[in-house]
Amino acid sequence: MQGMSPIVKNMTRLVAGFIALFGIYIVLYGHVTPGGGFAGGVILAGGLALVVLAFGEEFARKALTHEAARTADSIGAVLFLLIALLGYAGGVFFTNLLPAGEVGKLFSAGIIAPCNVAIGIKVGAGLFGVFVALAVFRRAGAGGQTGKIEG
């Protein structure tokens, strides 16, 4: 599959940035408004999946590989664990060391916002990796043309 029609591609160019922006907003403001790392990460993964679907597998093999997704997934997990281990500086696992700050502001709630970022990276990369695995792996293994979805 070499991507969808030019209409879909152009619309994706317009929309993908806004989807990514919305996902990042949901992740960063998880401790102020509903949402958080998981939901924002899934939104990011959905935006990436839209790009891959619109621009085709070749694009996925070049730019958005599943190796990159795997690396980002591991980075998110390690980041989350590091934040948790940092709590030992205050005595216990997951101690909220950072200042609580002013309620309702972006820089508040201590380690909750960094944890959200780590979980967002982890979930987004993990789900996007699964999507790439489902969408690309089998077709590459099956030797090409198994049906087509042209937009």
Place this chain on the structure above:
Amino acid sequence: MDPVLLLLLVLLGFMLAGSLIAVETRDLLSSVICVGAVGFGTSLVFLLLGAPDLALTQVVVEILVLVVLVRVVITRRDETRVTSRATLPVGLVLLALGVMAAVVFGMLATAGDEGLKMRPFGDPLLNEQAEAAVMAPAGETAPEGALAQMPKSVGGAFLAHGLTESQGSRGTGAANYVMGILLDYRAYDTLGEATVIFVAVLGAYAILRKVGRSRHAGNESDR
């Protein structure tokens, strides 16, 4: 009747119909779409019950899963026709529906003035000692006078202590209480959840990988 409850019952009926169609239909694509409809119904139910975090997560997960499933189904449509033709016996379905209707109407009939006979939100479940222990900082016992001022449930205690510093509780400073509980009071649970996702992704890679597979298939002696 409470309009929210009425709406919930309507949504429940919609989701039941969607699940039945998803199980019974012969077309795989229709089945996937019906599963998606049930998922969106679930997210609406979450929204009506006052859980916007869950509703948002449910919606976005449902969209992603629906896209992936539709793509997989459309791709493989020609090769895999329906394999299982076994339909549920009509009598069994009718019996299940009858039991379900009896339960629902029984609950509605025995409901008093306060609605369904369920524990209302915020009602105490644990005793006050346990609550005080829950809310005390790690490694310390609860302060002496705190018991009398403690809220009557763990949820109420979290609501009372979650935001700012008070009564030996540090407070999270998170305006979104759900995040305050998920990533501060109950961060262990979130770590476990992240581990579950990590293992699930690893499993998907292991099943769907092609590198080891092709090498294995090329080696005739291994077969």
